[in-house]
Amino acid sequence: MTRLLVTGGAGFIGYHVSKYLLERGLEVVVFDNFSDYYSPHLKRMNAHEIEKLGAKIVDGDILNKKALASTIENERCRRVIHLAAQPGVRYSTIxxxxxLRINVEGTSNVLNISRECNLDRVVVTSSSSxxxxxxxxxxxxxxxxxxxxVYGVSKYTTELxxxxxxxxxxxxxxxxxxxxxxxxxxxxxxMAINKFVSKVMTSSPITVFGDGSQTRDWTHVENMAQAFHLAALKPKAKNQDFNIGAGSRISVNVVLEMVSQITNRGLSIEYTEMNKADAKDTFADISKAKKLLGxxxxxxxxxxxxxxxxxxLKQFHSERMLKQEAQPATI
Ligand SMILES: NC(=O)c1ccc[n+]([C@@H]2O[C@H](COP(=O)([O-])OP(=O)(O)OC[C@H]3O[C@@H](n4cnc5c(N)ncnc54)[C@H](O)[C@@H]3O)[C@@H](O)[C@H]2O)c1
Structure with missing residues (x-):
């Protein structure tokens, strides 16, 4: 049975990748330090759910080489999907x-230790940035x-x-x-979809950088999980690089219309200056991934x-329930 270490497995993509692997009969060890870049509670919740599916959760930092090496050895992992990172294009400016430290030094640790442990493969997560x-x-x-x-530089450095x-x-x-x-x-x-939906559901104005005509290749996280699964296991992925998207591009304004339609609410939008660190358009050519990975x-x-x-909505209702339970009973 192939046992994979998923660094950053308690995060957004890491949760879906771990779940996808577990559902296909693979063994998963999550290595995550539950960083406070955003609510560690959300990450604990993700970890708890994948633990129920059979994952082992290790609370560890990729900057700690000893912890990383002993986890790979003690848990007998054979492959690594390395997702742990300090994400955020705008955050990297401030x-x-x-x-740079987490993304470059952290990835260097993952690569060096995986080689020393003679692992079968390491899948490194870069970015369209x-x-x-x-x-x-x-x-x-x-x-x-x-x-x-700076985020893009950190990812490009890991590619180098x-x-x-x-x-x-x-x-x-x-x-x-x-x-x-x-x-x-x-x-x-x-990230944009989270911000757009959270704002519209709480009747708050949405801020859009630029005029909304910028396009993105929006990739459903379950497609991404499929790509990581294939990249970790397919022999043809050896020493290859893959751009992974949906293979289409849709503007922010069109996405906002979808948000309005799905939530059945009107939008209040404030357009502001385009961020210099953001690309105007992204659109992945996925033909290589289709051909070599399927x-x-x-x-x-x-x-x-x-x-x-x-x-x-589920989060909102469960948080409201918790708040209500915490209220003193009225007589
Ligand atoms: N979300 C996107 O659209 C996107 C696009 C391109 C690339 N990526 C890359 O995909 C990966 C996952 O991104 P995400 O959106 O799921 O982010 P995320 O923040 O939800 O997940 C990252 C996880 O890494 C963990 N982590 C952070 N520092 C760590 C450390 N020092 N040691 C161990 N764990 C650590 C965090 O606790 C978190 O659970 C990242 O490498 C990111 O750069 C994401």
């Missing part, structure tokens, strides 16, 4: 040191890489680390996945907004 300004679309794996944010490993240790097997804007239930609070995205942005809204 806190560059943290983004490595590409920067779009020169041609759809963006294939050969598109020039000119990151426009991987290429150095491939040069120095050709027998060591690494795969790079570059996710394009991931959407769905449990999405991080700093990647077959099945869900779309509309499904993702529905899934997130359903999740948001």
């Amino acid at each position: 806190n560059p040191d943290k983004s 490595v590409f920067g300004p779009t020169i041609f679309m759809p963006i294939n794996e050969e598109h020039p890489k000119n990151p426009m944010s 680390l991987v290429s150095v490993f491939r040069h120095l240790y050709p027998e060591f097997d690494t795969t790079i996945i570059r996710p394009f804007t991931v959407v769905g239930a449990r999405q991080r609070p700093d 990647y077959d995205p099945k869900k779309n942005i509309y499904d993702a907004i529905e899934d997130f809204t359903e999740f948001w």
Whole structure:
């Protein structure tokens, strides 16, 4: 039985990847430090749910080499899906040191320890942010890489680390996945769909950077989980890089219309200046992933907004119940 270590497995994508692997009979060990970038409570909740499906949860930091090595050895993991990171393009502008330390030093630790432990494969998570300004679309794996944010630099640096490993240790097997804007239930609070739905459900104005004509390749998180599963196991993924998206692009304004339709509420939108660290358009060429991995995205942005809204409502109601239970009884 293949046992995989999923770093960052308590986070948004990590939860869905772990669940997807467990549902397909694989063994999963989650390694996550429950960082406070956003509510650790949400991550504990994710971890608790995947623990019920059979995952082992280890509270550990990728900056702690000893803890990482002993977990891989003691838990007899053979492959790693490395998702742990300090995400957030805008956050990296105000806190560059943290983004660089966790993403670069942390990934270097994961690579070095995995090689020392003689693992079968490490899947490293990069990002579409490595590409920067779009020169041609759809963006294939050969598109020039000119990151426009510290986050993008941190991810590009991890890609360079991987290429150095491939040069120095050709027998060591690494795969790079570059996710394009991931959407769905449990999405991080700093991301667009979470913000749009949370705001509309609480009748608050939505802030949009730019005029909303910018486009994204919105990738349903279950498609992303499928891609990580394939990347971790398929022999053809060895030492390859893959752009993973839906293979389409839709503007923020169209997505806002979908949010209004799904929530059945009107929107109050405030347009503000485009953030310099953000790309104008993203659109993944997924033909390589389709050909070598058999990647077959099945869900779309509309499904993702529905899934997130359903999740948001469940959260909202359970938090309200907890608050009510905490109220003193009235006589
Ligand atoms: N969400 C997206 O649209 C998107 C797009 C491109 C790339 N990515 C990448 O995908 C990965 C997962 O992103 P996400 O959106 O699920 O973010 P997330 O913040 O929900 O998940 C990251 C997880 O890593 C954990 N973590 C952070 N620092 C750690 C450390 N030092 N040691 C151990 N664990 C640590 C966090 O506690 C969290 O559970 C990241 O590498 C991110 O850069 C995400």
